[in-house]
Amino acid sequence: MSVELATLREGLAYTLDRTDLPLGRKVEGKVRDSYLPGDGTRVLVTTDRISAFDRVLGTLPFKGQVLNQLSAWWFETTREVAPNHLIDVPDPCVTRARECTPLPVEWVMRAYVTGVTSTSIWAHYAKGAREFCGHRLPDGMKKNEPLPEAILTPSTKAHEGAHDESVSRETLLERGVIDEATFEAASAIAHALFAKGRAVCASRGLILVDTKYELGRAADGSIVVIDEIHTPDSSRYWLADSYEGRLSRGEEPESFDKEYVRRWLAATGFTGDGPIPPIPDDVRVEASRRYIEACDAIRGVAFEPNLEPPLARIAHNLGVAA
Ligand SMILES: Nc1ncnc2c1ncn2[C@@H]1O[C@H](COP(=O)(O)OP(=O)(O)OP(=O)(O)O)[C@@H](O)[C@H]1O
Ligand SMILES: [Mg+2]
Structure with missing residues (x-):
């Protein structure tokens, strides 16, 4: 330290x-x-x-x-x-x-079924939900286990005082929050950044569990990453070394974040x-x-x-x- x-x-x-x-x-x-x-x-x-x-x-x-x-x-x-x-x-x-100009969606990427709040993917799963933001979740998962693959679980930006809401791609398009082309471009960026982040972390003995990206339109019309990226405020980090042992003992992973x-x-x-x-x-x-x-x-x-x-x-x- x-x-x-x-x-x-x-x-x-x-x-x-x-x-x-x-x-x-x-x-x-x-x-x-x-x-x-x-x-x-x-x-x-x-x-x-x-x-x-x-x-x-x-x-x-x-x-x-x-x-x-x-x-x-x-x-x-x-x-x-x-x-x-x-x-x-x-x-x-x-x-x-x-x-x-910020896009009106938070681009949340997840690789594990976890969380402490009542709106977390784990809370939904524990209550029996097998779908989250349009993704089918396998049966029989334990808390803190990896998902079959990383998923994008967008959330709406709530106004002050309210809480964000996790939604599917279809809901965003239906509500007209964002157009399809922008969604697809943003989704590709979120997936690519998360894959890079996970690879860098893995080489450092860390697991990048989930994260939230903010994206915006620059003056030239391109989509760029804004705000912050892969910080302990916007992401969950676990220690790779102790992860398996703690999971098998039913203990919470060692975390490095908020x-x-x-x-x-x-x-x-x-x-x-x-x-x-x-x-x-x-x-x-x-x-x-x-x-x-x-x-x-x-x-x-x-x-x-x-x-x-x-x-x-x-x-x-x-x-x-x-
Ligand atoms: N390059 C940028 N262009 C326009 N807005 C930006 C840019 N970078 C960040 N922002 C905005 O600036 C604000 C940064 O403040 P902060 O990180 O405290 O946000 P917050 O949303 O209030 O808090 P939290 O991150 O906890 O949800 C956010 O509203 C973010 O969308
Ligand atoms: Mg912020």
């Missing part, structure tokens, strides 16, 4: 919660603050905010840096497979990107509605440690946290007043 626990504890005091930079119109997502300077670019500041169950729950030390840098690494690594929005990374937490926080929350009884339980510092530090561990395992190099106060550093690196 590349970062001392003491450093993570110190980081609790200066997490990046919100930004307010003079860079043009600001759009706040759950995790990223985007700025639109009006020149065809989008400046994405990945904050330390953590979201789960579609709610913002607080911050984790260094999460913004980890996510932004890991995403940039994956964008470079998958550039040949599909074009993406990345222009450059002027700060550990900042990506300058091509501004695109699942740790989701499980902690679920254990308190929180599943997305009502007041958010305050996350103790020990849990925040452990979650941060896991994000960094995932980043190190994937990139094969040690993450180096930047310890400067983030707001002043970001303003400086972008050449604006803090």
